[in-house]
Amino acid sequence: MRILGQTNIDFMGLRKYFFVVSLVVIMVGMGAIVTKGLELGIDFVGGTELVVEFEEAVPVGDIRAVMTEAGFDQAVIRTFGAPEDILIRTIEMDHGDQRTRDVILSLLAENFPDNPTIVLREDSIGPAIGAELRRDATMAIIVALFAILGYIAIRFKFVYGMGAVAAIFHDVLVALGLLVLLHGTSPYLNLEISQHIIAAFLTIIGLSVNDTVVVFDRIRENLKLYRSWSLYDVINKSINDTLSRTIITSGTVLIVLVILFVFGGEVTRGFAFTLIIGVIIGTYSSIYIASALVIEWVNRSQQKAKAAHKVS
Amino acid sequence: MKKNRTKIIVILAAIGLSLYFLYPTYQDYQHTQRLEELSGADSVAYFEEHEEKIRQARLQRMKLGLDLQGGMRVVLEVDITRLLDELAENKDDQFEQLMEQVRTEAARGEEPVLDIFGRTFSEAGIRLSRYYGSIRDTDEQILNNLQSNADGAIDRAIQIVRNRVDQYGVAEPGIQRMGARRIIVELPGVTDEEEVRQLLQGTAMLEFKLLREPEIVFTVLERIDAYLAQEQEDPDALEDIDVDTLETPEFDPQLAEEEIERQHPFLYYVRPDQQGTGVSYVAEHHRDRVNRILARPEIRELIPDNFQFVWSANEQFISEGREYYALYAVHETPELTGGVITSAQATIDPQYNQPIVTMSMDSEGSREWARITGANIGRQIAIVLDDAVFSAPVVRSRITGGRSQIEGMANIDEARLLEIILEAGAMPAPVAIVEQRTVGPSLGEDSIRRGLNSMILAMGLTIIFMIVYYNTAGSIADLALLFNILFILGVLAGFQATLTLPGIAGIILTIGMAVDANVLIFERIREEQVTGKTLRAAIDSGYAKAFSAIFDANITTFMVGVILYNFGTGPVQGFALTLMIGIAASLFSAIVITRVIFDSLTERKGAKVSFG
Numbered sequence: 001m002r003i004l005g006q007t008n009i010d011f012m013g014l015r016k017y018f019f020v021v022s023l024v025v026i027m028v029g030m031g032a033i034v035t036k037g038l039e040l041g042i043d044f045v046g047g048t049e050l051v052v053e054f055e056e057a058v059p060v061g062d063i064r065a066v067m068t069e070a071g072f073d074q075a076v077i078r079t080f081g082a083p084e085d086i087l088i089r090t091i092e093m094d095h096g097d098q099r100t101r102d103v104i105l106s107l108l109a110e111n112f113p114d115n116p117t118i119v120l121r122e123d124s125i126g127p128a129i130g131a132e133l134r135r136d137a138t139m140a141i142i143v144a145l146f147a148i149l150g151y152i153a154i155r156f157k158f159v160y161g162m163g164a165v166a167a168i169f170h171d172v173l174v175a176l177g178l179l180v181l182l183h184g185t186s187p188y189l190n191l192e193i194s195q196h197i198i199a200a201f202l203t204i205i206g207l208s209v210n211d212t213v214v215v216f217d218r219i220r221e222n223l224k225l226y227r228s229w230s231l232y233d234v235i236n237k238s239i240n241d242t243l244s245r246t247i248i249t250s251g252t253v254l255i256v257l258v259i260l261f262v263f264g265g266e267v268t269r270g271f272a273f274t275l276i277i278g279v280i281i282g283t284y285s286s287i288y289i290a291s292a293l294v295i296e297w298v299n300r301s302q303q304k305a306k307a308a309h310k311v312s
Numbered sequence: 313m314k315k316n317r318t319k320i321i322v323i324l325a326a327i328g329l330s331l332y333f334l335y336p337t338y339q340d341y342q343h344t345q346r347l348e349e350l351s352g353a354d355s356v357a358y359f360e361e362h363e364e365k366i367r368q369a370r371l372q373r374m375k376l377g378l379d380l381q382g383g384m385r386v387v388l389e390v391d392i393t394r395l396l397d398e399l400a401e402n403k404d405d406q407f408e409q410l411m412e413q414v415r416t417e418a419a420r421g422e423e424p425v426l427d428i429f430g431r432t433f434s435e436a437g438i439r440l441s442r443y444y445g446s447i448r449d450t451d452e453q454i455l456n457n458l459q460s461n462a463d464g465a466i467d468r469a470i471q472i473v474r475n476r477v478d479q480y481g482v483a484e485p486g487i488q489r490m491g492a493r494r495i496i497v498e499l500p501g502v503t504d505e506e507e508v509r510q511l512l513q514g515t516a517m518l519e520f521k522l523l524r525e526p527e528i529v530f531t532v533l534e535r536i537d538a539y540l541a542q543e544q545e546d547p548d549a550l551e552d553i554d555v556d557t558l559e560t561p562e563f564d565p566q567l568a569e570e571e572i573e574r575q576h577p578f579l580y581y582v583r584p585d586q587q588g589t590g591v592s593y594v595a596e597h598h599r600d601r602v603n604r605i606l607a608r609p610e611i612r613e614l615i616p617d618n619f620q621f622v623w624s625a626n627e628q629f630i631s632e633g634r635e636y637y638a639l640y641a642v643h644e645t646p647e648l649t650g651g652v653i654t655s656a657q658a659t660i661d662p663q664y665n666q667p668i669v670t671m672s673m674d675s676e677g678s679r680e681w682a683r684i685t686g687a688n689i690g691r692q693i694a695i696v697l698d699d700a701v702f703s704a705p706v707v708r709s710r711i712t713g714g715r716s717q718i719e720g721m722a723n724i725d726e727a728r729l730l731e732i733i734l735e736a737g738a739m740p741a742p743v744a745i746v747e748q749r750t751v752g753p754s755l756g757e758d759s760i761r762r763g764l765n766s767m768i769l770a771m772g773l774t775i776i777f778m779i780v781y782y783n784t785a786g787s788i789a790d791l792a793l794l795f796n797i798l799f800i801l802g803v804l805a806g807f808q809a810t811l812t813l814p815g816i817a818g819i820i821l822t823i824g825m826a827v828d829a830n831v832l833i834f835e836r837i838r839e840e841q842v843t844g845k846t847l848r849a850a851i852d853s854g855y856a857k858a859f860s861a862i863f864d865a866n867i868t869t870f871m872v873g874v875i876l877y878n879f880g881t882g883p884v885q886g887f888a889l890t891l892m893i894g895i896a897a898s899l900f901s902a903i904v905i906t907r908v909i910f911d912s913l914t915e916r917k918g919a920k921v922s923f924g
Contacts, residue, residue: 001781001924120755126746140879147871155864199814199884206872210865217861245835252777253824256770260820263769265762268817
């Protein structure tokens with residue numbers, strides 16, 4: 001079976017249009033981050049997070065009313081997967097002499113006496129730990145970017161490294177923006193920034209680089225084979241050569257992720273969703289960001305060199 | 313075939329090794345299934361019969377993370393402000409006030425607590441010697457002392473926590489030091505929050521307890537033995553029998569093992585030492601059984617007042633590959649508690665070149681100690697921390713002045729441990745819980761089920777797709793994929809790594825990635841076939857040309873895995889680990905295994921392999 005034969009699409013001819021598209025999507029995402037704000041999970045802000053299961057579903061509004069009355073007006077309250085499962089998060093660990101979880105649990109027991117709860121999960125994290133995790137996560141992403149830049153610069157050329165890193169930046173920004181836009185639009189999409197999401201972002205980085213490297217590898221090879229061709233033509237041919245593979249691989253990874261998203265349960269849902277966005281963007285960016293930027297940079301430096309020639 | 317012989321051997325070895333590592337996990341699963349089917353007495357009987365095998369399998373099986381089996385993860389931090397507070401003497405209002413200032417400033421976490429403390433007191437013009445040390449000490453000396461005390465607090469806290477968790481009887485606890493001030497405690501299967509908080513945060517209790525007289529100990533042991541033997545023979549007759557009249561046959565070492573076990577259902581497991589000190593030894597895997605026996609109400613009645621069985625904290629010796637613990641019988645009322653100890657120090661005795669621990673006591677303690685030691689020369693006194701015996705030295709002479717010397721440690725590490733234990737009883741090691749995560753067992757089960765379901769579904773779809781799209785070659789890639797999963801699980805089990813939920817996500821992702829390597833190769837082979845190459849030539853150059861792309865792509869992803877593993881904590885690390893193992897395994901199975909299969913398929917002239 002074959003989905004695609006040899007294609008001959010002029011991908012690079014459309015690059016300017018897609019630069020605009022990417023820019024617009026990033027701007028919209030950034031706008032959403034500024035207006036809606038990033039919702040950081042308990043890992044990064046500290047506090048207490050409880051997931052309780054009621055025997056019968058309770059409207060989130062009722063619980064919020066009870067909590068607000070008791071002074072937890074900043075608490076995040078929402079369903080966790082099933083309507084019976086409720087997630088409650090506050091920034092406090094201790095509530096006076098009592099521990100916050102005890103206060104919350106007794107509040108629920110008092111106000112919903114006929115509807116007993118069991119605790120499915122509970123996390124409490126001190127503020128210092130939250131700050132450390134934030135720092136570690138940022139460090140992880142920065143170190144990963146530099147490691148990738150270094151490796152590709154060594155194996156290919158510095159411009160290619162820059163192209164790959166630019167593609168990563170693009171992917172992370174677009175994914176982050178979309179995450180913030182979509183967070184909370186459905187009770188089944190809880191996309192707060194947790195440790196799982198950070199892991200998902202780092203995986204996006206890995207997958208995006210993976211795709212970019214495959215295209216670059218073909219460019220490296222075709223540059224040797226077609227010495228008389230322009231870079232523009234070589235890159236176009238390389239993308240066409242690898243297109244079939246790109247579609248099949250991204251397709252299978254997507255199938256796997258969609259399964260994880262649908263059947264993996266609440267805990268991995270956000271993770272899978274982030275990766276689904278990431279795989280699609282990663283595939284796109286290896287063509288229209290990484291490769292396209294290589295052309296732009298090479299063209300520009302050639303023009304500069306020509307200009308320099310004219311002057312002298 | 314010949315040129316691939318080494319490769320085939322490596323492949324078979326990898327498969328064999330993975331199966332070998334996974335076998336205990338399979339066994340453990342079988343035992344668990346069996347135990348679940350049986351109920352009540354039957355399951356206890358089954359457990360006792362197969363106890364050793366079950367334990368062995370459990371020890372070597374693949375570990376499941378807390379998110380999958382439920383349990384608690386707690387991060388403790390040594391609380392320096394509280395330590396300073398607890399160490400201070402003659403506290404007054406001014407002290408409390410200044411400490412309050414220190415506390416507020418320390419909460420910001422910008423400066424070491426001791427620096428804040430020193431500055432706050434000197435700014436207020438208060439000499440530290442008012443509350444710490446002796447009147448002649450300078451502030452600097454006191455601060456140095458406090459610093460070394462704070463540095464030691466983490467060691468004390470770890471020992472206290474480890475000891476308590478061991479006594480509490482959690483299976484496979486994880487206790488790990490993180491940095492200079494933190495301890496990570498992982499307690500699988502435990503969800504009783506209040507109990508764990510008390511367990512981890514309570515003050516340590518060090519006691520000196522006199523060992524019971526050997527004759528009495530023997531009588532008690534024999535009584536229990538006789539009772540259990542009678543119960544085996546004729547349980548109905550027990551009620552009418554006066555236990556004291558029961559006789560046990562002489563212990564005859566010539567008898568066959570089973571016979572001894574039948575005649576002596578207690579002494580078979582609890583073996584008194586040859587010197588007649590009243591201390592018995594129990595193999596590690598029999599400890600639970602002995603505990604179960606001793607906890608039975610009928611057996612408790614056979615034990616006299618002020619008589620308590622306590623275990624040694626560590627194994628005492630190893631015989632035939634088994635670790636043996638000592639079971640001490642002590643007076644329940646302690647002779648002295650650890651509060652009287654002022655210092656403990658492990659050193660090497662210069663005279664005999666032996667490790668020793670010297671211990672000093674305050675004046676009140678010294679007086680008591682002189683009386684106790686004087687009255688009990690030649691007897692053993694157990695040093696008990698939170699109900700576990702760390703040492704049971706023999707009293708040589710009456711000790712006056714409070715300075716005692718404890719000998720008989722095998723090496724300096726053992727002496728150092730005893731030093732920490734003695735200090736733990738004397739000095740506070742306050743810890744605060746800075747992070748706590750609890751996963752209820754039902755959520756864990758749900759996660760396993762969902763994780764496995766998605767894994768099977770993802771694999772099934774991928775396998776079908778590959779066969780449809782690449783035909784014979786696709787089914788070969790599928791075979792490699794199955795081996796790939798086997799290798800990942802085998803490596804996880806072999807390294808005793810822990811499988812977590814993000815770990816399962818990592819494996820699922822690897823399924824997708826593993827396919828990529830084969831897709832790259834197969835697409836290349838198709839391209840080569842289009843140029844009119846023979847099958848073998850197309851396969852050869854397809855593999856050769858695809859290699860650099862596969863290599864570079866996997867190396868970069870692997871780098872991301874390494875970085876994730878180093879900077880991430882808990883859940884992220886689990887994901888990174890399976891991702892790295894998965895990349896290594898998929899490189900091996902996609903490049904080596906499929907290649908060997910293609911080679912052997914195309915060996916015959918005119919052979920055909922369809923690439924779809």
